[in-house]
Amino acid sequence: MSKVLFALFLTLAWESAVALQIKSSVSPAEQLAGLKTALxxxxxxIVVVDSDDLRTKGLAAGQELVTISGIPAxxxxxxxxxxxxxxxxxxDLAAQVYSxxxxxxxxxxxxxxGLTRGDGKVVVQRLARSWGQGRYNLPLVSARLLDGNVAYVAINSFNDPKVVEQFDQAFEETVRGANALILDVRNNSGGNSNNGYAILGYLTDRPHPTxxxxSRSYVPAYRSWGRGxxxxxxxxGELRPNGKKYFDKRAVVLTGPRTYSAAEDFCVAFSNMQRGPMVxxxxxxxxxxxxxxxxxxxxxxxICSKLDSFPxxxxxxxxxxxxxxxxxTSVEDIRAGRDPVLEAAMKQLSLPGWISELQMALSRSLKTEVRVSSIVTRDDIEGGDHEVIRLAGEGALEKVEDPFGAVDKIFKPGSWERDIRYDAGGHGSSSGGFRNKDHFCIAAVSIDSLDTDEETGHIPTMFTFEVDCRDVKPSGEK
Structure with missing residues (x-):
């Protein structure tokens, strides 16, 4: 097949969700040269070196790949x-191309x-395209306990029905007695969505929509009537609880550009369950x-056969x-062997549970990121803890009135109660009070707009949430 025809087909593929695979002598992409790269x-x-032969040649995670076949990478x-x-x-394209x-x-x-050495010089290495020694092959499920008795479970595919069985084993051995759970689907390309739903069934005691x-439906009679x-x-469908096993502690899901298909259905369901943040x-x-x-x-x-969406x-x-x-992730993170995504998940779990829940709810309601930008402890401010959740933004071009109107709907009936004793403030800010069980919050909100959204008329670019909570439970408690 010529390159011209191939390129034409892939242009149609981009627009029509059609993928072409041609028979060739190309080694499996994830095993090529015994290493993995990323942009x-x-x-x-280089993010992973999975070959002893390459390690002996001096290849290591964090090295920059400067040239390929004499051409800038x-x-x-x-x-x-x-x-x-x-x-x-x-x-998706960046993951396909650079990894x-x-x-x-x-x-x-x-x-x-051509690879950079520690002294900055470039050394050219000739690498064999082969399966290589120590092929990069992630297990279906892997689990371990982290600091603070936090269970970490990586689920790398939903294609094999054994994934549910292996998760159940991990649940019994690692998850059941943990204080919190991190589910990692960053390298999960999908499979059978029902396998993912079965796993999420361990995290709920009630049904949730998926x-x-x-999908397109062709009826010849419709065509004859000009309806096409x-x-x-x-x-x-409906995600059903496991019924016998239920983990009711806090949970976090790790996602990335290599999270696809049934793993995205998993994320949709997890998001709808309101069980925790995605990081x-x-x-x-x-x-x-x-x-x-x-x-x-x-x-x-x-060929793509159906279009999926949130409920x-x-x-x-x-x-x-x-x-x-x-x-x-930064280059320095890779060189130091750090996983900043996992570290961020651990940080989320270190926050009081109700603050993390509020941050997540605001983020999803406003469809923008809401960060915990600073934390001052009880020892730092006389009279109580001080929490600030902020999305940094540039100067405001448009003032948005009554931003609380956009977030009223996120509070679960019986869980949060609006306290109207605090009136709207000036300078483009609004303030109000919320009560959750024994926690009292004072909120000051600023939402500025840099661009215009066709549906809402604005895009929130800054959100400041100040909490004065004198009876906050110790960090990490639910």
Whole structure:
């Protein structure tokens, strides 16, 4: 197949959710050259070295990959790889190009890469395209306990039905007695959504709606009447509780651009459950129960068969699902072996539970990130703790009146009670009081706008939430 035809097909693929796979001698992308790369701070960086042979050659996580086959790495990626990839979103394309497919090629042809050394000089290494020793292969489920008796469970696929069985084992051995739970689906490309729902069933004692979907329906009679293709719409299913096992402590889900398909359905359901925040990066925005068709001579085509959305109709296909707390990884993080996303999740769990819940609810209601930017303890301010949750923004171009009107609906009946003793303040701010059980909050809110949103007329770019809570429970308690 010529490059021209291939590029034309992939142009259609981008617009129509169609993917082409041709038969070739290319090694599996995730195993190529025994390492994984990613675009970090606009540089192509090695993030994982999974080959003893490469380690002995001096390759290490955090090194910059400067050239590929004598061509600057970014130029090589943009000219040799990107035009022939299909993707639903920019973050999906970046993951495909700079991680999965960057070093793809005929398995019997080695590839020359230029890498930076510790002294800043560039050394060219010839790497074999092969499965290599120590192939990068994530387990279906892995679990361990972190500091503070926090259970961490990575779920890397929903394709194998054994994932539920393995999670159940992890639940018994690691999760059941933990103080909190972190579920990591950053490397989960999907599979069967029902497997994800079964796992979420351990985190609830009542049913919750799952993704809404619609699919094209062809009826010959309709065509003869000039009506053409129709849409068949489904309100979605229902996530059922496990019934026998229930983890009622705090939970966090880690997401990223390599979170796809059924893993995104998992995120939609988790978000709708209001069980905790999602931390990390925007998901891939690619799902749709694909059909697979084989082509003559080998290879095949996958075609998206349905359009998924949140239960309320909000779209995520072609967009991705935004986290409640966005975290980026730096080159220094990789070199130091740090996982800033996991660290941010641990920080969320260190906050009093009701504050984390309020932060998450505000973030989802306003459809923007709400950060905990500073924490001053009881010892720092006489009379009580002082919490500030803020999304930093530039100067205001438009003042938004009564921002509390946008967040009234987020408070669960019987859980939060509006206290109207605090009137709206000046200077583009509004203030009001909220009460949650024994916690009393004083809120001062500023929402400024830099751009105009067609639906709401504004985009909130700064949110300040001040809490004066004299009876806050010790950090980490639910």
């Amino acid at each position: 970090v701070e606009d540089k192509v960086i 970014r130029k090589y990626a943009e000219e040799q790889i990107a035009p022939y990839q299909f993707a639903s979103t920019p973050q 999965d497919k960057l070093l793809a090629g005929p398995k019997d042809e080695p590839i020359d890469v 993704s809404r979907w619609q 293709l129709q849409w068949r719409r489904s309100p979605g 990390g990066g925007t998901t891939g925005g690619s799902t749709g129960n694909p059909l697979f068709l084989r082509l003559p001579g080998g290879g095949g085509v996958t 309320d109709g909000s779209q995520f296909v072609g967009l991705g699902i935004n986290p409640d707390v966005r975290v980026t």
